[in-house]
Amino acid sequence: xxxxxxxxxDDISNWEGHNQAINSIxxxxxxxxxxxxxFNILDMNFHYCQGCxxxxxxxxxxxxxxxxxxxxxxxxxxxxxxxxxxxxxxxFVTAExxxxxxxxxxxxxxxxNIYEKxxxxxxxxxxxxxxxGVVLLDDGSISNKSAEIxxxxxxxxxxxxxxxxSIRFKLTPNNTEELLNEIINN
Amino acid sequence: xxxxxINGSPRKRTSxxxxxxxxxxxxxxxxxxxxxxxxxxxxxQDEILDKCKKSDSLLFCFPLYVDSMPAxxxxxxxxxxxxxxxxxxxxxxxxxxxxxxxxIQSESLKEYLExxxxxxxxxxCLGVAIIGGSEALQMAPDQMFxxxxxxxxxxxxxxxxxxxxxxxxxxxxxxxxxLTGFQRFIFKINPLKNFYWIYRASKHPFKVNxxxxxx
Ligand SMILES: Cc1cc2nc3c(=O)[nH]c(=O)nc-3n(C[C@H](O)[C@H](O)[C@H](O)COP(=O)(O)O)c2cc1C
Numbered sequence: 001x002x003x004x005x006x007x008x009x010d011d012i013s014n015w016e017g018h019n020q021a022i023n024s025i026x027x028x029x030x031x032x033x034x035x036x037x038x039f040n041i042l043d044m045n046f047h048y049c050q051g052c053x054x055x056x057x058x059x060x061x062x063x064x065x066x067x068x069x070x071x072x073x074x075x076x077x078x079x080x081x082x083x084x085x086x087x088x089x090x091x092f093v094t095a096e097x098x099x100x101x102x103x104x105x106x107x108x109x110x111x112x113n114i115y116e117k118x119x120x121x122x123x124x125x126x127x128x129x130x131x132x133g134v135v136l137l138d139d140g141s142i143s144n145k146s147a148e149i150x151x152x153x154x155x156x157x158x159x160x161x162x163x164x165x166s167i168r169f170k171l172t173p174n175n176t177e178e179l180l181n182e183i184i185n186n
Numbered sequence: 187x188x189x190x191x192i193n194g195s196p197r198k199r200t201s202x203x204x205x206x207x208x209x210x211x212x213x214x215x216x217x218x219x220x221x222x223x224x225x226x227x228x229x230x231q232d233e234i235l236d237k238c239k240k241s242d243s244l245l246f247c248f249p250l251y252v253d254s255m256p257a258x259x260x261x262x263x264x265x266x267x268x269x270x271x272x273x274x275x276x277x278x279x280x281x282x283x284x285x286x287x288x289x290i291q292s293e294s295l296k297e298y299l300e301x302x303x304x305x306x307x308x309x310x311c312l313g314v315a316i317i318g319g320s321e322a323l324q325m326a327p328d329q330m331f332x333x334x335x336x337x338x339x340x341x342x343x344x345x346x347x348x349x350x351x352x353x354x355x356x357x358x359x360x361x362x363x364x365l366t367g368f369q370r371f372i373f374k375i376n377p378l379k380n381f382y383w384i385y386r387a388s389k390h391p392f393k394v395n396x397x398x399x400x401x
């Protein structure tokens with residue numbers, strides 16, 4: 001299976017243990033024969049989406065930004081399991097995580113159809129059986145309400161990306177095995 | 187009463203958010219406000235934050251980006267959280283808008299914004315107004331939006347009087363939460379629904395295949 005990990009940590013010094021946990025998940029999946037692409041957004045040359053629509057009407061499928069976003073888009077094309085790992089800041093996933101979510105758009109087509117009775121875009125690279133996961137990095141301070149709002153929001157994103165399977169998880173440095181099982185058995 | 191007006195669109199000055207904010211500003215009469223601030227100029231965020239700390243009330247307008255706020259807007263919220271004490275008890279209001287026509291697309295973001303302002307910032311949230319189908323602002327003259335502009339008058343009044351937005355404001359602006367079966371049917375068979383994208387692509391001097399798969 002092709003796994004894409006987006007690591008949305010915006011301040012490594014505060015998330016050392018969790019960062020290691022993400023790395024070990026990457027490692028473990030690799031050693032079990034899965035192909036993993038891991039994107040630590042903070043360390044990458046990765047710009048914010050500018051909303052220019054070049055990716056839909058000028059250079060379809062390609063972002064105007066000449067940065068490492070291109071590698072990310074290529075990885076998304078074949079993904080089976082797309083996982084966003086994020087601390088919770090101001091009650092939501094970090095701006096680093098959101099940056100990667102926004103840069104997903106070139107992989108959608110501008111064309112709209114009705115999906116689950118709502119308007120949604122067609123996919124540029126249709127593929128069935130995909131999973132979208134949001135893994136919150138848990139330091140004991142995530143309020144239930146924030147977690148619920150983020151999970152609900154990812155349910156919306158899932159509809160927009162036309163992905164039907166989901167993973168919702170709170171990761172502490174001690175429960176990586178549990179998450180690994182969820183990823184593999186999903 | 188001093189109001190800070192913040193445009194969260196990555197398209198900054200040429201955005202639909204700017205159009206909407208100009209409708210609002212043109213109705214402000216007794217409120218004192220500075221010029222619109224564009225936080226997608228990320229380097230300016232700290233400076234803008236300092237100005238906001240000195241205001242009594244904040245008004246944000248930004249588009250729906252992959253089901254929530256644009257990342258640049260989220261970064262600004264993170265900065266606000268660090269200076270919570272400077273904002274506590276002040277009023278805050280939001281106008282959010284989406285490319286898709288239905289208001290249900292924005293409801294998850296609305297829920298977040300209410301939680302952020304009330305539970306996290308301990309501010310007084312006057313309301314979150316949702317406008318559906320905002321990409322059409324690029325294509326059609328303002329007159330096409332006269333109904334929405336008209337309903338936004340009550341948002342302007344709330345900001346001026348520092349009172350809550352009317353509870354039914356979003357139903358009034360958007361008419362309803364979801365498309366009706368009939369609207370979905372019309373939508374499915376409407377040959378013009380993709381016109382805007384095809385038209386934009388045709389503006390380039392080279393041929394563009396909108397369904398291209400470059401990777
Ligand atoms: C990266 C990106 C993501 C978007 N995601 C959504 C979305 O999830 N739902 C939606 O209804 N519209 C979405 N839109 C459409 C915008 O909300 C719409 O074009 C809006 O009018 C832009 O406003 P602005 O000019 O003020 O930036 C998205 C646009 C962009 C560029």
